[in-house]
Amino acid sequence: MLIRLLLLAATTLSAQPTAREVIDRIRAQVGVPWTEPTVDTIKAGDPETPITGIATTMMATHDVLQRAAAAGLNLIITHEPTFYSHLEGTDVLAKEQDPVWAAKEKFIREHKLVVWRFHDYWHRRRPDGILQGMVTALGWTKYQNAATPALFTVPETSVETLAGRIRQTMKIRVLRVVGGQNLKVTKLALLPGASGAVAHRRLLQRDDVEALVIGEVPEWETIEYVLDASAQGKRKALILMGHVPSEQAGMENCAAWLKTFLQDVKVSFVPTAEPFWMPK
Numbered sequence: 001m002l003i004r005l006l007l008l009a010a011t012t013l014s015a016q017p018t019a020r021e022v023i024d025r026i027r028a029q030v031g032v033p034w035t036e037p038t039v040d041t042i043k044a045g046d047p048e049t050p051i052t053g054i055a056t057t058m059m060a061t062h063d064v065l066q067r068a069a070a071a072g073l074n075l076i077i078t079h080e081p082t083f084y085s086h087l088e089g090t091d092v093l094a095k096e097q098d099p100v101w102a103a104k105e106k107f108i109r110e111h112k113l114v115v116w117r118f119h120d121y122w123h124r125r126r127p128d129g130i131l132q133g134m135v136t137a138l139g140w141t142k143y144q145n146a147a148t149p150a151l152f153t154v155p156e157t158s159v160e161t162l163a164g165r166i167r168q169t170m171k172i173r174v175l176r177v178v179g180g181q182n183l184k185v186t187k188l189a190l191l192p193g194a195s196g197a198v199a200h201r202r203l204l205q206r207d208d209v210e211a212l213v214i215g216e217v218p219e220w221e222t223i224e225y226v227l228d229a230s231a232q233g234k235r236k237a238l239i240l241m242g243h244v245p246s247e248q249a250g251m252e253n254c255a256a257w258l259k260t261f262l263q264d265v266k267v268s269f270v271p272t273a274e275p276f277w278m279p280k
């Protein structure tokens, strides 16, 4: 009996792949050659940790880590940073002096979590895994331009109705709109996340883009540009979903994709809470 139990325990243990093995399998499936430099690296934890379950998420916030650990998911696959900047620690204040950073690292260590970022290659995959998840969630697949997947032609709608629908569909607490108060549009562009003002302006310069839907941007870049375009009588509007809501469905899509080839590990999508709230 004891031998059988030991054998059972041994098979259970050996059946658990390590974080490194899981990541290698994902890299092999992406369909894009892996090149350096990339931000898609382990941010915390031991790569040799046996994996009991995988959580995909938009942002490995402390709250997400707590929920993943409670659910027995110890490999966190996060789209955005864990430690507060794109390059996570090589470009910002020393982490040794930061109490928030230290507490988060301690939680990861104590719960034997491994946090891996899956950003560059989830976007580089064709179709872009984030865009694909978002377009499906928004119900825009039928409006998508085949040659340029960021562009859409929708039945004519006011910017206000469009923004309201996006807000309702994606359950966003704080969505902001710039310009286009009385504008009716059919031509949209969607750039989730923070693609940067240059990418935003390239789209806004096109005649086939009236409303641009993005995650976020500093308020003195694309926002000022759309305000000026509106003041000049140009047919332009900007809808800011917020970064997390603008990409979140893309990481739910990632969980679905992982399940197609990671049959021996539990995979769950752990949603990241929208950070903003409005006073009543």
Ligand SMILES: [Zn+2]
Pocket: 079, 119, 123, 130, 192, 193, 194, 247
């Ligand atoms: Zn992204």
